[in-house]
Amino acid sequence: MAVAYIPRTRELYSAYTPYRWVVNEEPPPWTPLKKPLAQCKVALMSSGGVLYRDQPRFHREDASYRLIPKNAARADLSVWHFGYPTKDAEKDPNCVFPLERMREFEAEGRIRELCDPAFTFMGGVYSARKVREELAPKIVEELRSRRVEAFYLVPA
């Protein structure tokens, strides 16, 4: 039974103006994959607040993002996020940012290529407009310029 997060968020932040969830009634846009994933360049992005080495941490309402070298070692990564308990992700970032698993799948040929870098941001951004108008277009440009064919997003 899936946890109902919308009512729980309402309860958790009941001191604030009720959050207006993004509700998309229209059918989503659809871009078919032109070839099997094994022949595609794939990018990884996580909203788990993962940082590389001495990159500046995130802050609340922060719609910036970080570039994470795809060969980053686990010791190079840390986590800053206020909206979920980060203990396990700090211990093993693969809980929300499966970079090691994606490298393995690249080596095994399950994907043709893992995009370098991977991308992270901190998903606790209250303003959906900020994400849509500030963050998303920049990420789209990052992906286009690197000729990424499939994009794997992991929220946290």
Place this chain on the structure above:
Amino acid sequence: MTSAYDITRAVNPPRAVFVDYPLGHQTGKPDDADNQRAIVRDALAAFDTISKPGTIVILPYVWDANDRRWEETDYTPGFLPPRPKKEDADLAEQERRRRYTTANPG
């Protein structure tokens, strides 16, 4: 990838894969590479299999078959650790960045 089914249903992305795990573990349990691998493998497979826009594939993995208490407490009051004071947070941040600059001069 998602572990918040209701939010994902509302947002209605073109393709999604749901795993019923506590927040912060959308691609698996810490230090359990096999578990992470199974989830990410299934998520990637959905690129090839989903043909109807708005599909949410539901993965079969269970966080803990003998203890489902997390479902009652996840994302409820008291679920997040107390936030550190600003001075403490700033100190921790300085320390974190210093660690990496020392280890990687230049």
